[in-house]
Amino acid sequence: TSAFDRANEAVTFLRSSLPEGLQAPKVAIVCGSGLGGLADTVHAEGRAEYDYASIPHFPRPTVAGHAGKLVFGLLGQKIPAVLMVGRAHYYEGHSMDQVTFPIRVFKQLGVDTVVLTNAAGGLNSDYCVGDIVMLNDHIFLAGLAGVHPLRGPNEEDFGVRFPPLSDAYDLDLRRQVHQAWKQVISAESTRKLHEGVYAFVGGPTYETRAESRMLRMMGADVVGMSTVPEIVVARHCGLRVLAFSLVTNNAVLAPVPRGDEKLLQGKDAGELNAIIEEGKAGHEEVLEAGRNAALDMQKLVLQSLVNVFEQV
Numbered sequence: 287t288s289a290f291d292r293a294n295e296a297v298t299f300l301r302s303s304l305p306e307g308l309q310a311p312k313v314a315i316v317c318g319s320g321l322g323g324l325a326d327t328v329h330a331e332g333r334a335e336y337d338y339a340s341i342p343h344f345p346r347p348t349v350a351g352h353a354g355k356l357v358f359g360l361l362g363q364k365i366p367a368v369l370m371v372g373r374a375h376y377y378e379g380h381s382m383d384q385v386t387f388p389i390r391v392f393k394q395l396g397v398d399t400v401v402l403t404n405a406a407g408g409l410n411s412d413y414c415v416g417d418i419v420m421l422n423d424h425i426f427l428a429g430l431a432g433v434h435p436l437r438g439p440n441e442e443d444f445g446v447r448f449p450p451l452s453d454a455y456d457l458d459l460r461r462q463v464h465q466a467w468k469q470v471i472s473a474e475s476t477r478k479l480h481e482g483v484y485a486f487v488g489g490p491t492y493e494t495r496a497e498s499r500m501l502r503m504m505g506a507d508v509v510g511m512s513t514v515p516e517i518v519v520a521r522h523c524g525l526r527v528l529a530f531s532l533v534t535n536n537a538v539l540a541p542v543p544r545g546d547e548k549l550l551q552g553k554d555a556g557e558l559n560a561i562i563e564e565g566k567a568g569h570e571e572v573l574e575a576g577r578n579a580a581l582d583m584q585k586l587v588l589q590s591l592v593n594v595f596e597q598v
């Protein structure tokens with residue numbers, strides 16, 4: 287069956303079980319690694335939660351740090367929202383169609399804006415771990431090679447055959463975010479908000495040093511294994527997009543140590559270990575950085591949405 291029909295099946299299920307009087311969501315938020323805390327800010331009044339397992343055709347995430355539930359309710363004062371806590375990734379073995387299916391459900395629910403958050407590796411040396419990067423473009427490596435959520439017959443109910451993506455990252459929304467950042471970040475905080483380009487890699491391996499250098503040379507500022515397929519499908523069906531990466535580690539750009547170098551001469555065990563350790567990006571490091579910076583990310587997303595939806 288078409289994604290359109292499957293999305294409508296999921297919407298029929300949700301509409302039949304959502305509490306009476308709950309307003310249809312206007313904004314959807316996809317919470318990435320370790321950023322699920324945003325869902326805790328949804329008002330208890332009128333809140334409803336659904337495990338992905340209970341929603342027709344929803345994929346089940348399998349990565350530590352990714353629960354799997356949809357949370358409906360009010361954000362800020364009065365913004366009707368739906369939040370995805372945890373997401374399915376291509377590297378888990380889901381198809382691009384499955385990974386992006388929730389976006390089509392949001393469209394059919396009446397959502398017009400989607401905010402996506404993720405944890406990513408920093409390629410730009412101006413970035414520090416814990417910084418927030420608002421995406422203003424992407425490099426969809428898998429998509430360029432044909433691993434693409436819109437491959438196959440076009441679903442005309444959602445959008446056109448050849449969608450333009452040159453303005454995928456809504457300029458007005460980005461302006462609102464810069465304004466919101468000034469409102470939420472404390473004067474003494476060292477955390478920075480950047481704008482940058484996200485390179486999507488299929489994963490699950492972290493990039494090699496040579497791959498990191500290649501991505502940087504191609505103009506990517508952060509690298510990750512999610513978000514871009516969802517953005518492509520969101521633009522196909524006409525949703526406004528806002529996306530943020532939390533820099534959870536610096537991708538390894540240092541050249542490969544050569545065996546014949548005097549690199550390790552005179553180094554004690556601790557220094558030796560540090561040299562070896564700095565070459566690894568571990569998942570625990572991602573979650574730890576995510577927890578620490580999640581609060582600022584949550585405040586930024588919330589304030590941005592208040593400025594966009596409550597100032598009207």
Ligand SMILES: Nc1nc2ncn(CCNC(CO)CO)c2c(=O)[nH]1
Nearest residue numbers: 405406407509510511537567569572
């Ligand atoms: N070098 C590098 N650092 C990163 N930190 C987070 N991610 C995004 C991938 N996140 C996975 C595993 O952490 C969980 O989805 C990456 C990445 O893809 N590459």
